[in-house]
Amino acid sequence: MNDREQAVFEAGIKLGALYHQWVGTPISRDSAASVEKAIERAVILQPFVEEITVRLDRGLMTENRFGYSELSGMMYDVEIITRVGFTYCRAQLSPEKGYPLMKIVECHEIEALPGH
Amino acid sequence: MNDREQAVFEAGIKLGALYHQWVGTPISRDSAASVEKAIERAVILQPFVEEITVRLDRGLMTENRFGYSELSGMMYDVEIITRVGFTYCRAQLSPEKGYPLMKIVECHEIEALPGH
Amino acid sequence: MNDREQAVFEAGIKLGALYHQWVGTPISRDSAASVEKAIERAVILQPFVEEITVRLDRGLMTENRFGYSELSGMMYDVEIITRVGFTYCRAQLSPEKGYPLMKIVECHEIEALPGH
Amino acid sequence: MNDREQAVFEAGIKLGALYHQWVGTPISRDSAASVEKAIERAVILQPFVEEITVRLDRGLMTENRFGYSELSGMMYDVEIITRVGFTYCRAQLSPEKGYPLMKIVECHEIEALPGH
Numbered sequence: 348m349n350d351r352e353q354a355v356f357e358a359g360i361k362l363g364a365l366y367h368q369w370v371g372t373p374i375s376r377d378s379a380a381s382v383e384k385a386i387e388r389a390v391i392l393q394p395f396v397e398e399i400t401v402r403l404d405r406g407l408m409t410e411n412r413f414g415y416s417e418l419s420g421m422m423y424d425v426e427i428i429t430r431v432g433f434t435y436c437r438a439q440l441s442p443e444k445g446y447p448l449m450k451i452v453e454c455h456e457i458e459a460l461p462g463h
Numbered sequence: 464m465n466d467r468e469q470a471v472f473e474a475g476i477k478l479g480a481l482y483h484q485w486v487g488t489p490i491s492r493d494s495a496a497s498v499e500k501a502i503e504r505a506v507i508l509q510p511f512v513e514e515i516t517v518r519l520d521r522g523l524m525t526e527n528r529f530g531y532s533e534l535s536g537m538m539y540d541v542e543i544i545t546r547v548g549f550t551y552c553r554a555q556l557s558p559e560k561g562y563p564l565m566k567i568v569e570c571h572e573i574e575a576l577p578g579h
Numbered sequence: 580m581n582d583r584e585q586a587v588f589e590a591g592i593k594l595g596a597l598y599h600q601w602v603g604t605p606i607s608r609d610s611a612a613s614v615e616k617a618i619e620r621a622v623i624l625q626p627f628v629e630e631i632t633v634r635l636d637r638g639l640m641t642e643n644r645f646g647y648s649e650l651s652g653m654m655y656d657v658e659i660i661t662r663v664g665f666t667y668c669r670a671q672l673s674p675e676k677g678y679p680l681m682k683i684v685e686c687h688e689i690e691a692l693p694g695h
Numbered sequence: 696m697n698d699r700e701q702a703v704f705e706a707g708i709k710l711g712a713l714y715h716q717w718v719g720t721p722i723s724r725d726s727a728a729s730v731e732k733a734i735e736r737a738v739i740l741q742p743f744v745e746e747i748t749v750r751l752d753r754g755l756m757t758e759n760r761f762g763y764s765e766l767s768g769m770m771y772d773v774e775i776i777t778r779v780g781f782t783y784c785r786a787q788l789s790p791e792k793g794y795p796l797m798k799i800v801e802c803h804e805i806e807a808l809p810g811h
Contacts, residue, residue, distance in 0.1 A: 348703070348799045355700050356786070359707020360797055368488055368715040370603035371652075378504035385501035388494035392531035411678050415508035420603075420649065438704070446643050449708055451696050464683050468587050471580070472670070475591025476681055483600040487718035487768075527794050536719075536765065554588070562759050565592055567580050604716055610736035617733035620726035624763035647740035 350432035351454050357395040357429040358438035362449045365390055365401075365425065366440065372418040376405045382418065390427065397435065398428040404442075420447035433457045466548035467570050473511040473545040474554035478565045481506055481517075481541065482556065488534040492521045498534065506543065513551065514544040520558075536563035549573045582664035583686050589627040589661040590670035594681045597622055597633075597657065598672065604650040608637045614650065622659065629667065630660040636674075652679035665689045698780035699802050705743040705777040706786035710797045713738055713749075713773065714788065720766040724753045730766065738775065745783065746776040752790075768795035781805045 348356070365386055374382055383401045390399040402424040408416040425440040436454040440447060464472070481502055490498055499517045506515040518540040524532040541556040552570040556563060580588070597618055606614055615633045622631040634656040640648040657672040668686040672679060696704070713734055722730055731749045738747040750772040756764040773788040784802040788795060 348802075352700060352703050352799065352802075355696070355704045356707040356797075356799055359704040359709075360711035361707075363708035363711030363713075364715045365711075367603050367712045368485075370649075371599050372484055372501075373505045373508045375508050378501075378508060381497070381501045381504040385488075385494075385497045388497040389489040392489045392491050392494060392529075394529040412676065413508075413510040413678070417602075417652065419651075444644065446645070449704075451700065451704055454696075454700075464587070464686075468584060468683065468686075471584050472587045472591040472681075472683055475588040475593075476595035477591075479592035479595030479597075480599045481595075483596045483719050486765075487715050528792065529794070533718075533768065535767075560760065562761070565588075567584065567588055570580075570584075600720055601716075604733075605737040605740045607740050610733075610740060613729070613733045613736040617720075617726075617729045620729040621721045624721045624723050624726060624761075626761040645740075645742040 350434040351436070351456070354395065354429045354431040354434050354436040354454060355451055357431065358427055358436050358451065359449065361390055361393055361396060361399070361427055361429070362425065362438060362440045366420060366423065366447070369418055370420055373415050374403070374408060374418045375410070375415045376408050379403045379405055379408065395429045395431055396427065397430045400426045423447055433459055466550040467552070467572070470511065470545045470547040470550050470552040470570060471554075471567055473547065474543055474552050474567065475565065477506055477509055477512060477515075477543055477545070478541065478554060478556045482536060482539065482563070485534055486536055489531050490519070490524060490534045491526070491531045492524055495519045495521055495524065511545045511547055512543065513546045516542045537561075539563055549575055582666040583668070583688070586627065586661045586663040586666050586668040586686060587683055589663065590659055590668050590683065591681065593622055593625055593628060593631075593659055593661070594657065594670060594672045598652060598655065598679070601650055602652055605647050606635070606640060606650045607642070607647045608640055611635045611637055611640065627661045627663055628659065629662045632658045653677075655679055665691055698782040699784070699804070702743065702777045702779040702782050702784040702802060703799055705779065706775055706784050706799065707797065709738055709741055709744060709747075709775055709777070710773065710786060710788045714768060714771065714795070717766055718768055721763050722751070722756060722766045723758070723763045724756055727751045727753055727756065743777045743779055744775065745778045748774045769793075771795055781807055
């Protein structure tokens with residue numbers, strides 16, 4: 348497997364992992380920022396992750412009769428950048444036609460500096 | 464079921480829920496505070512919760528070969544206060560003899576004010 | 580805390596735990612039975628659980644564009660019986676007015692046999 | 696992204712997802728088979744999955760003082776085959792030097808039959 352393929356694989360792992368780790372979390376518009384931050388802090392710890400941005404759609408956080416909501420797959424809007432060697436891949440998790448879709452947006456290689 | 468019993472029941476629900484929602488989260492000493500806060504913010508949303516304090520044991524966060532750890536049951540040190548009517552119950556989740564034990568610490572009733 | 584209160588507490592723990600452990604699981608009408616069984620087998624292991632029955636509402640398992648669904652809180656129909664000493668409590672998790680409600684149905688004490 | 700890269704991505708998603716969906720499940724040697732089966736049944740539902748085999752290491756299921764254990768990352772021994780177009784990728788999740796490692800084992804393309 349080359350660097351590009353591994354970067355793609357790592358992005359898949361992280362998106363699948365975060366989805367299932369946090370789905371079901373009690374959430375509200377007020378608490379959403381703390382969950383976003385906790386997810387970002389957790390994902391950035393993992394190997395090959397360069398950047399991670401998590402936005403949770405407040406518009407879907409309709410209140411149940413006790414005044415809160417639950418984190419669902421359709422709320423996720425996530426972008427992650429993984430890196431293996433000199434290859435970077437950007438992937439996303441976001442709603443598409445009613446499904447929380449994960450996809451690779453692009454990968455590119457940085458040229459190694461001369462002498463490296 | 465009287466208020467005291469329901470307050471006890473609600474405390475059990477919340478402790479069982481938070482344990483299984485967050486166990487397995489990638490974590491480190493640096494990110495632990497953000498996870499503690501996210502758990503507290505999530506639990507306080509739920510019905511009958513008056514107070515919640517979450518401490519995660521940094522001492523157990525030994526680094527794997529990629530430099531992070533994973534939230535395990537033995538790391539939890541949680542205290543929750545639930546209230547139903549005029550009855551408050553205090554419960555805990557914390558390690559006891561190698562097991563992450565959940566227990567009720569005490570319940571008490573507040574006297575309703577005259578006129579209520 | 581008396582036996583009845585502890586039985587109530589234990590029922591709450593187990594319902595909160597199972598809800599958050601399995602919510603989000605990919606599921607279909609065909610696979611639902613295997614998830615029900617796995618949940619039952621997991622819950623019965625835990626202390627103070629006498630019986631557990633899990634039914635997942637196939638009617639809510641509408642297919643996404645890839646042909647499957649995801650276990651959501653409203654799908655749960657669970658009944659659990661906990662026992663502490665000679666006291667049994669029966670609790671349920673099931674939809675009520677659009678919310679996956681957990682509640683104690685009844686508790687009762689069995690008389691100890693003479694000589695015990 | 697070509698078929699091979701997408702097959703790699705999809706394998707990553709599924710391994711990351713299953714790890715975090717089930718970690719923390721109460722488990723014992725007796726109940727392990729039901730959890731293995733439920734995981735397999737859940738993963739096979741997801742898009743691009745051709746085959747999935749889940750084995751959970753009974754040797755690590757040491758009993759806590761209540762007689763059961765909890766599914767941990769090191770217990771997983773999983774092999775998955777994803778397919779996109781005519782490309783198949785085989786990936787694994789299994790312990791390696793004290794870490795539950797996910798890796799691609801191999802990918803290969805099947806030649807399309809003449810007339811297809």
